[in-house]
Amino acid sequence: MGPLEGACEAWKLLLRVFAAERARLPAIAAELGLSEAQCLVLEHLDPAAPVLMCRLAETLDCDRSNITGIVGRLEARGLVERRPNASDRRVKNLVLTEAGRQQRRRLLDRLAEPPAGIRALRPEEQKTLQAILRRAFAADAGP
């Protein structure tokens, strides 16, 4: 068996895990009273440092006007604040409110919960899985 067929087979299995995970995010979002897109933005806000809207648009690979709408709704719910930036008056500093920080923490906690299948693996299998995934996607992780 060549490496391509092995890769396809492994990828097919990963895609099945994706499909299951894809179904979980809307449920988590609804549970928190947010939309999926709002969750993605919340996830990329930094509790410790302000984030610029253009950086968000870049990270989420979408139009800036889209971010305007989503951040507007998050702000309406009191989770985020737009603040002026001292050194560049074109940009806005996005800062999480206290409620926003809590909501983001809840979201990350729910996302980080490993599914039962992963939890049921033996510790050495979990370590092997980590090692293989790290090796496969090392290029994304930097030095």
Next chain:
Amino acid sequence: MGPLEGACEAWKLLLRVFAAERARLPAIAAELGLSEAQCLVLEHLDPAAPVLMCRLAETLDCDRSNITGIVGRLEARGLVERRPNASDRRVKNLVLTEAGRQQRRRLLDRLAEPPAGIRALRPEEQKTLQAILRRAFAADAGP
């Protein structure tokens, strides 16, 4: 290290792969001239047998009225046909047209392409990855 921490660490890595994959789907969809939701529906249609709309709504976990719209647009593009069902006149048989079959094949081929990271693994690592994933999600796969 307990099994929970190992599971969390492995899951965190998988989530990073998800994020990358999540970014790839809209690009593939745009490439085929479809929307993301239309791709998901196309993926769940069967080239060999008719599929009912209510089954689609169930599989994709959304409202039936949503399926009405998406299938309507797919039909407008000539990829799907609504046909009456002989034994139950309430339901519609969704059948792929020839163009729809081709488009679905293109979509599946693009989705099935394993990312470079997976392809770069050694064959024995790919086999190990397959084995672990299969063991983790065996419950979903049946006997």
Next chain:
DNA sequence: GCACACAGTTGAGGTTGTCAACGATTGAGC
């Protein structure tokens, strides 16, 4: 027959996403 459940549709309303255009601001070159 009749009440009830089910499949698909419709219309209203909110969210997401793109695009083009705009005002304000910045920075580079002259």
Next chain:
DNA sequence: GCTCAATCGTTGACAACCTCAACTGTGTGC
């Protein structure tokens, strides 16, 4: 200093997505 291009966020128009409630046909159980 001044002009000019680039950048940031916003707005408005428009299409798609998604849910909900209500409705029409249709099957099923009593």
